[in-house]
Amino acid sequence: MVTCPVCDGNIDVEEEDVDEGDTVSCDECGAELKVLSKDPLELQSAEELEEDEDEPGLADDDEDEEEEEHDWK
């Protein structure tokens, strides 16, 4: 079970059923969600990813990885 980053609804997806880079859709809002990582299972709106592509400064942030995990909204 994982939370939809778009509507905060619960998505019934099993880690065994997806791979990094896969796209799943949210039952609640119908958003296309891309699997960013499997451990922990983390999803991001596919539309959001496309829009952010030309935005600089999102890389080089490895140090803050663990802190971001419990502040994910």
Ligand SMILES: [Zn+2]
């Ligand atoms: Zn949703």
